Amino acid sequence: GVAGNVLRELSLLRKISHPFIVNLWYTFQDRDYMYMVTDLLLGGDLRYHLNQQGKFAEDRSKLYMCEISLAIDYLHGKGIMHRDIKPENILLDEQGHAHLTDLNLATQLEENKLATSYSGTRPYMAPEVYACALGLIDGYDLKVDWWSLGVTFYEMMRGRTPYEFSPHFTAEQVLLLIRESYVPFPAHWPTDLLSFLRLLLHPAPEGRIDSLAALKRHPYTARIDFASVLARRAAPVFVPCNEGLNCDPMYELEERIIVSTPIHRRRHNRRRYDETDALREISQLLDKL
Template identity: 60%
Template sequence: MGARCAKRRRHQEGDKPCLAHFSVIRSIGRGAFGKVCIVQHRSSHKLYAMKYMSKERCIRQNMADNVLKELSIVTTLDHPFIVNLQSSFQDARYMYIVSDLLLGGDLRFHLNQHGIFREDRSKLYLCEIALAVDYLHSRSIVHRDIKPDNIILDEKGHAHLTDFNLATRLEPDKLATSFSGTRVYMAPELFSTCNGSTPGYDHRIDWYSLGATLHEMLRGRPPHQLPSSLNSHQVLMIQHESPLELPSEWSSDLISFVSLLLAFSPQSRLSSLDSIKKHPYCTRIDFAWIQSRRAAPSFVPSQHCLNCDPMYEIEERVVVSTPIHDRRGRGRKSSKGASSEVETAALEALSTSFIEYKRITHE
């Protein structure tokens, strides 16, 4: 037994990543077809976040192409304010995505805890995510789902953009047309594309979403309430006709800045890092200093607790108490019986198309 354990621990650095290289510490989240765990690399003892997804569930929910598309994007990214991919690998039943571990909690959790943020705190988050968005746009990538839920803090309090499930890469001189995003953070041109009044949209939708996120950080709510019962025409009417209710005690520069980020027309919107830098609200900010991560956040997350909803951990312990390694090795049959020939072919295609990636280096 000891020899077998020793053999398991001797991983060569040139080896392809696999589940045996990691020890699972705890579960921290879950989605429709996968879960997220904190894992520790057995050789380096470094901690990472690992998302593992059922291939079968992805196929049955028609999400396999989304997973592959997201992976094709995140394997190309490396930025201090993005949650960067570290490795990806697969086995017969699951896909594994290993990324930076950030334990500071997402902005949705902190907004739920505090209601609103101070202006200096919000401004730093805005600048850090603006740098990340500019980096994405320089690579023709549109995130399409910027919101507090998708901005995570590290242990020092710096903000990082995550979740590229809806991201797309724009071809030169092409517009995106799919209706993607989270309703209250979506730019008007997404709705006008949906109802056919405009041919599509481009990267400028991300700046609107960032403006909506800034509004929520400062006001405790998005700029407009847009219930799902409203159709696209009604949403556009609200976005165009309903004035932003911005506090009179805000500085004129802040009011102007938020208003321009949330401009109805993309032509009138602040829609580049350069235009943000030139606005009076940001002219005194040293973005190179922020890029270097030397700007000290005014808020540092607690390091004595998990900065997320504690109910998940309780539910996970009740529902699943078996370690991930044991579950992966059981060869459990599908709850819906044997896969059809179509599903089998889809599984084979997914396994063939899956991108296996390794960024992790252990000195």
């Protein structure tokens, strides 16, 4: 349930600390809520910036991709599969560096074990997740995160995902689409970028870029100094505005209203939540910012 997901996320966050992950500092709770204090990132998420700007330049997208690849490699080194890499879950700090967040769907795999649940956000889910849901394979492994990174990297530069399908598509229809259709690439994209994306988006896990080491070996990234990237010495192309909110206030308000009622109160329906409470809290938060 919801409470179980929160506790699992908390357990994972306590095990990790990385320059390109939204890190947990401490937690506390009262009768109704549990509070998690994390890094404060004021640059907004990539979904907001894509909505504002349509798409990003290649050099800007490439740095985000490299920073998140370091975060993925760190998580995988601990056996943690994120399972929900997408623009909404990549936040920018005030300098413009990317940070991976939201481990709500993450899981820690035991050695030589596979994940089996139908988890993720559909446009970013690897084909083997759909295949597992259809009973075609026994499970899937850490390679699904590299697929999601490929989808996200493509979307940064195109303003759309490589495979577009109706929300009403079944898992079987989505899997067929991925296996039988070609990803459209703009004619002006360089050949090394095309090769790189085709490997990240390879439908067969065994043909996909599946590690940071494999990613570094590709000609597209071979000249990147990843040690410098990890040390945050690579200067971001884009620096978020520091004179206002880098988010859509109405969207954030709607999210707050939806989740503000404590889990146990929603479960037992002890009282009807008054939306004015959430409005008042949001107003106070905006005043502080």
